[in-house]
Amino acid sequence: MTYTGMLKRADIFHDLSPAQIEKVASICEEKRFGVGEIIFEEKSTSDELYVIAHGQVEILFDPALVSDRPETSSRPTTIATLRRGQSFGEMALVDRGLRSASARSANHETLLIIIPRQELMQICDDDPMLGYHLMFNLAADLALKIRGSGLMIREKLLYSSQSEGSTNGEGAT
Numbered sequence: 001m002t003y004t005g006m007l008k009r010a011d012i013f014h015d016l017s018p019a020q021i022e023k024v025a026s027i028c029e030e031k032r033f034g035v036g037e038i039i040f041e042e043k044s045t046s047d048e049l050y051v052i053a054h055g056q057v058e059i060l061f062d063p064a065l066v067s068d069r070p071e072t073s074s075r076p077t078t079i080a081t082l083r084r085g086q087s088f089g090e091m092a093l094v095d096r097g098l099r100s101a102s103a104r105s106a107n108h109e110t111l112l113i114i115i116p117r118q119e120l121m122q123i124c125d126d127d128p129m130l131g132y133h134l135m136f137n138l139a140a141d142l143a144l145k146i147r148g149s150g151l152m153i154r155e156k157l158l159y160s161s162q163s164e165g166s167t168n169g170e171g172a173t
Helices: 003-008 018-025 091-095 117-126 128-167
Strands: 029-033 038-040 048-054 057-061 077-082 102-105 110-116
Touching: 003 018, 003 048, 003 110, 018 117, 018 128, 048 091, 048 117, 077 128, 091 117, 091 128, 110 117, 117 128
Parallel strands: none
Antiparallel strands: 029 110, 038 102, 048 110, 057 077, 057 102
């Protein structure tokens, strides 16, 4: 399948014309990863957007990187598993900041489409409607991911408060 065909399946390119998708496809590269291979590390710099063409990618968070408590596990926790057509690394397009999580291939044959920030921003400058649709779709995708993270945090907080209550004798009948 061509880059164009792969990008058509990605949510972030919804509502782009075939010509606009072709523009984006012209700057793409691909890279293959085996199971367990690290795509990028949390707190690293990067300016690339990734689209999954085949396989799965785990997004990992290391609690020890944000805790000053020595008892905090330094084992990364999978916070999301992404599949074909989904994108990640989009925050680097927006703020060029450090990666907020790590990404690891979860399949033997994970194929990623890599879109460099500088070239993508130039295409958006040259075609403002493409830029508008792409940024709108990226914002919607990020909002969905943030809402999912919020639900996960609430669940963890609720679960930990219920666990603490039962270990303190509270809630026992």
